[in-house]
Amino acid sequence: MHNPILKNLLAPTLLCSSFLGLAMFAGATQAAAPLRPPQGYYAPIEKVKTGDGNDGCDAMPKPYTGALQFRSKYEGSDKARATLNAESEKAFRDSTADITRLERGTSKRVMQFMRDGRPAQLECTLNWLTAWAQADALMSRDFNHTGKSMRKWALGSMASAYIRLKFSDSHPLAAHQQQAQLIEGWFSKMADQVVSDWDNLPLEQTNNHSYWAAWSVMATSIATNRRDLFDWAVKEYRIGASQVDADGYLPNELKRQQRALAYHNYALPPLAMIASFAQVNGVDLRQENNGALKRLGDRVLAGVKEPGAFEKKNGKEQDMTDLKEDMKFAWLEPFCTLYTCSPEVLAKKHAMQPFKTFRLGGDLTRVYDPANEKGNKGS
Template sequence: MKIRQRSEPGQWRRTLLTAAVSTVFGVSTVTAGQCLDGELRAPAGYYQIPVQGDGGDYDCERVEPHEGSLSLTSKYQGSDDARNELNEEAQRAYKEATEKVRNFEKVVIAAADDYQVDGDGTAALRCLMDNLDNWASADALLTDDINHVGQAVRKWALAASANAYLRGMAAAPEGAFDPDQSDRIERWFRQLSEGVRAYYTDRDPEKVNNHDYWAAWAVMSSAVATQECGDWNWSLAKFDEAMGQVDSAGYLPRELSRETRALEYLNYAIQPLALIATFAEVNGYALHENYRNELQALAQNVVNGLESSEVIEDLVGYEQITDGLYKSWSLAWMEPWQVMWGDVEGMSGFLDELRPMKSTRLGGDISYLYRIAPLWPVDARPNPPGDIQLRDR
């Protein structure tokens, strides 16, 4: 079942659940862990009706698709097993090779924000969809000439673009989209997800790390955009795998092995995990409750490390590199966490200082998306502020 758009302000654009099925979002009568075809949801904030503005003269940046090889140079080329020493020459080569991809991520998320948050109207929405369609039509990022660095780049692009598309589709009125264009984009998402899954399935346990968690987040985002239960279930299985890596002290050993970048990568790893758990909760999967000990301990350890990097330094025996860590985009995961599960000691200070929290690969303006509770109660109506309107069933 395809997602439907609103035909008038305040109307759901998604086919509403039947009474029997809708209880999965409250007191469930549906088997736990069952993916419901056509009924996967994004958090409620994705459905906020766009701010009304005059739009002005919207300047849409058109990003030419990345075509050709994704066999890329790692910015850590030449580093030892810790993968913590930047190679400046390799980093320049990486940035040059991935410029279009990184620009594409930023442009589609910016267009989603411009449409939904800033009131730039149909011009911003058209910019979002045309960029997505151009990349989909060019089969961008679907090359077989791809190495492990290219695999990472592909999954990040999928995470950003699927979230941008979700926001546009969820908030737009009836008739805003060309169905053929939407079909091309969703087919592309499915193909990207297939490639991501193929690479990150059955990996050597010694190699499973934050990249796998980001892969799961990208595929989960695509699953909601395309209503693909197979992709959704794969993402949940990868989350289970991640929770199996949390040690008894609440750390991820693979991230601690990054030595001088242990704190950076612990924080980087929890970003997709927090969002996966949030999206799962929205769809009736109590991942946080099921893994409360692991998740709470991990989150507290990350926050403790952010408050005082000496905590991690004492643990791994290396002074921590924290350049760029104390930024809105880096700590954006805290916003949905606090809304969903309450404050972790020390978390509110970072949020108060850095809001609005914004992250391209987590969905854009995260503070906007999660300033209301993301969950959908049994009657399918959230408890929103005035600028989100969802009609009664």
């Protein structure tokens, strides 16, 4: 610019434009900040052992590429879907055995690898996941309700275990980038299908299954750094939170008659995990619907102590079988980082630790409360 008068006249405009450009760039940079998990997922490998010991790789479960048409364990039950059918449950377990082996095996070996760093455990896990990814497993569009449920459970199990590897400060995937790319591509494609399976359901059909679908998509969003998946999971969380009534009940879980309390408890793990992951990425969901998650958690804990409130609510004596398993309360780990838990609840949590559940990616106590990790309970 050679005209000094024109240059002086335009200087403020140019300066404003420069600041505006910088502000827009900063805003874009902030918006594009990589998605990340809670801090505990960055934990390094505890100790590195080079020998394989007795931890050789088991035979890989056969990649499941067939139709996702499975019998329900509640087959023949009325609309409450609360009475187990032993025959159909066995048929379900048998037909999904390879999928469950992949879920459990992935979680177990990732936990073992994060403890002792044996290369065989990492290679086994990645080889299994790579083979299933290459086979395009679990992607069938021929599915029933139980089949699409199995797909989202499996995705949540695998993706939430995988992020332990992806984000660890030990960087175990650094030498396995090609496999990581294949696995993450498969997770990403499966998450798109899960969104298609569970999106925009009528409220009367939106229950714990939708929350678990949202959890699988949230875990995948972190593993693949996809903001669209993150946003969908948050949207589904908000729908779930909106269903919690003023007394902490979920109307669609109350329909489960004698299993209503158990299903209220079962709704909590995915919701608590989504809220925990959202918070670390700048989205605070704790006060959605006037603290719905806290209200639901408190209602369940009160119900475990005195299930009569649920019986009074829906007229059915509650089946407490599932609620005798410590790992069913794994949601307490993220929950007690989101909210201030009472000394009584913390004592209950500590008595049940460590919480190990493959559907949430393994050892949640090591992630959320490592100072109190002990023993080898859980699955």
